[in-house]
Amino acid sequence: MKSIAARLSALGLAGVLAISGGYIAMHEGEVLGSYVDPVGIMTACYGSTGKHVAPGQTFSQDECLYMLAADLQLHNAQLMQAVKVPLSEGEHVAYLSFHYNVGAGSFRSSTLLRLLNAEQRVDACHQLSRWVYANGKKLRGLVKRRQHELEMCLRDLDLRLAANAN
Numbered sequence: 001m002k003s004i005a006a007r008l009s010a011l012g013l014a015g016v017l018a019i020s021g022g023y024i025a026m027h028e029g030e031v032l033g034s035y036v037d038p039v040g041i042m043t044a045c046y047g048s049t050g051k052h053v054a055p056g057q058t059f060s061q062d063e064c065l066y067m068l069a070a071d072l073q074l075h076n077a078q079l080m081q082a083v084k085v086p087l088s089e090g091e092h093v094a095y096l097s098f099h100y101n102v103g104a105g106s107f108r109s110s111t112l113l114r115l116l117n118a119e120q121r122v123d124a125c126h127q128l129s130r131w132v133y134a135n136g137k138k139l140r141g142l143v144k145r146r147q148h149e150l151e152m153c154l155r156d157l158d159l160r161l162a163a164n165a166n
Contacts, residue, residue, distance in 0.1 A: 004022040004025040004068070006018075008021040008022070008065070008068070013073075015089075016096070017072050017073070020072060020092070020100075021046075023093055023148075024100050027141070030045060030061070031045060033058040034054060034055055034056065034057040037049075038135070038137075039134045044057060044064070045068065046064060048068065072096070075096060075099050075104070078104040078107075079099045082107060082108050085117060085121075088156035089156060090152045090153055090156040091121070093152050094128065094150070094152040095107075095116075095149075097145070098131070098146075098149055101145070102131060111127055112127035112128065115127060125150055125154050125157065126150065128146045128153060129146050132146055
């Protein structure tokens, strides 16, 4: 079976969106139906939420992929509207995964965004590791996801910092 990123590319999503989709799918998992997530939100497939998701629904892999593609485009547009600085690929993937997980409102009001837009990029990346709680409980899955997002976020920044030091 083709990877999620390759399947999203075949649907017309390019670059960061396709990479982010594969990254998000790895952390969200694929459920071919609706379910209630750890904070009580009705969810489907790769973490899709909204009025189109109702209890007891089932979906094909293709339907889940189309939902992921549509969700990625929406979350990316919201992300890029809030971010006022150019992003490296690693930052973009990490922050899109984070935005997809916490939502536009939480992202817009976050210290992470304030630091990022103030060009305090490393500090902004490190804010990711604070977001590991759901309903007051620390979730192992969120700890793992945030660690991966942090590593992705710092990936290109570490290269920039090393280049500037020379």
